Amino acid sequence: MPGANSSKAPSFNGETSELLEFFELFEDLADACALTPAEKCKTIVRYVDLQTKRFWVTLTGYESKDFTVFKTSILAQYSGAAKGQRYSIRDLERIVLSNADNDISTETELLQYYRQFRPVAHWLVANSKISTRERDRPTSGTQRCQLLKDGGHRF
Secondary structure, eight states, X not given: OOOTTSTTSOOOXXXXXXXXXXXXXXXXXXXXXXXXXXXXXXXXGGGSOHHHHHHHTTSTTTTTTOHHHHHHHHHHTSTTGGGOOOOOHHHHHHHHHHHTTOOOOSHHHHHHHHHHHHHXXXXXXXXXXXXXXXXXXXXXXXXXXXXXXXXXXOO
C-alpha cells in the first residue's frame, strides 16, 4: 500500500459526499495488495486525519478486525454517505451563473464549462430533481453544451 502522504494514496477529506469514492479507491488498492480484512481495518485509518482516525477506531468492527462491519459502521456515521455524491439545483445554478458572463470563444473553454455542468445536470435528472426539459432550458447553459452533442464546434 502507498504511504499516507504518497500522491497515489487514497485520502478522505472529511466530505461526506466523497466517502464512497474514498472507500472504492482504498478497497481497490487493498485488494490489489491482497490485504486481509484485519489488515484493511488497520490500514484504512492511515489515510485519514488524526481526528477522524481517533473517531473511527472507536467504531464497531475495528477492534474485531471485521472490515465489512467496520465500513458499515463508518458509513452509518455520515448522513447520506451511502448514497455517494449528491447535488442540488443550487449547485447547477452556481455553475451557470459563474459562467454567465464568460465569453466562451474556444473549444477548450466550452469543454471546461461542460465538464462542470454535465455531472451535476446528469445527477439531478437521474435522481428526478429536475426534468430533461428543465436541464435543457436556454438559461441552464445547455445551449452551449448542445454544440458538443451536435459535433459542431461553432464559437
